[in-house]
Amino acid sequence: MTTLSSQAINPAFIRRKKIIGFLAVSITFIAAAAVVSIALLMLGHFLIKGIGGVTWEFLSQAPRNNNTEGGIFPAIYGTTFLVLVMSLLGVPVGTATAIYLSEYAKLNSFFARSVRFGVNTLAGVPSIVFGLFGVGFFVQFIGSGMDSGFGNSTAIWGHPALIWAAATLSVLTLPVVIVSVEEALRTVPRELREASLALGATKWQTIWRIVLPNSMTGILTGSILAVGRGAGEVAPIIFVGAVYSLPELPSKVTDQFMHLGYHLFILATQSPDVEAAMPKQYATTVVLLMLTFVLNFTATFIRSRIRNKR
């Protein structure tokens, strides 16, 4: 009896199998390598061209001479102010929603399914649509409604302003907050909740004293991810309060504001002398990228630490 005889398998077929296998490895590897190259290329391009422009003067001064001189401090300030107000509005609402979904709602109740549908829908809406919604709902309906309610003769609330941009962005980032916080709440072991309830805690006492403290890092992650997402979005805010230049920094939530992303758009498209504004454009890009990277990296780091704990 001859084993492994060549009459059983055609050698040509073996060769073909090997070639197909080799092709499969090559093609998938090239695709993967292309992805990482594009990421590195993009980063490298902006870093090389822009990092030189990121000076203390650039970070701390206002733009001058049609954005060809000076810095971007008002845009950094406006972006920070914006995401702070956005977090104050969005994180509590998102956390409360996540608590409802994870702790109170029956898993397949009609209401819980409706909320999840709403969250998924929000997550899929193009960001420019949030901008239009912001104008229509926050500025014109709520803002103008507040003015007529308070009997203001001039529009104090009913115009594009930081508060409405923050509200618009908080709606945009709600899905991020809800999903991360709910995930964090669900990692709290059932045994801990039971132990608390068995000691005579009410449901709310259990949530407040056991579930929330044990998912604090998750809530933090959700907030940071939301800030990272919100800080980089331009489309939702261009109608709702972002402006390309300001005589002074915003001091109230009803003021208008400058914004890093929007400033970048202005530098790239609206400059009288695009060539002269180019270095500022690259440097602004580097600052914006750094900001979102640092936020995303922090969130990812915290999240991986939570996952490893379980």
Added chain:
Amino acid sequence: MAKDISIKMRTDNFNAYYGKKHALQNVSTEIQANKVVAFIGPSGCGKSTYLRSMNRMNDLIEGFHIDGTIEIDGLNIYDKEVDVVQLRNRIGMVFQKSIPFPKSIYENVAFGLRLNGKRSKSEMDGIIEESLKRSALWEEIKDRLQDSAMGLSGGQQQRLCIARAIAVNPEILLMDEPCSALDPISTAKIEELIAELKKDYTIIIVTHNMQQAARVSDFTGFFYMGNMVEFDRTRTIFTSPSKKETEDYITGRFG
């Protein structure tokens, strides 16, 4: 039973269902105060369901429902008027997995006390020391009350859970396989503790370990497939059971 014996808990034709699954069928028992009662039986026999019905922990499970009654001092705990939170104040529970809260040792024992309003520091300290002494943990940890409870050994954690449960001064202590994750030395300590605690509490323990049931309990109930097959004095169950199934189980012929 004679009239002068005080019945702490009376179960009458109690049925429990998880959705359509009939997990407990017509269970009836009388449990005397200040005794240790053990429930034994193979996995899935209903003994844990019964135990978790006594402080209504099963209410948390979607689809769980019951009929029949469980009375504690004559009060039907499934009555509409009964406040589950107050009920659980009267009935402590120790779980199979000793899972302390990720807080300090002190805060673990204080947890139940803090749920019901503020107390003075000295009063809190007193109750916490007393609870830790009664759970035979005080001597080992009295110098590190503010350390995290997560740093304790498994056996210490389980005694901490007992301290946590008795700090709120319950009348009944439910124990769901409290030693199944512990080494023999820790198990022995918990068993000694049970003997000590029955002076003040009625203790109901579910266990997989028949020797443990024989050692610690005054009464034993044998569950099989959702039925309470036999309930009697522990000595009787282990020496001359009246049902064939009980005898088969305790002699290791099945289960």
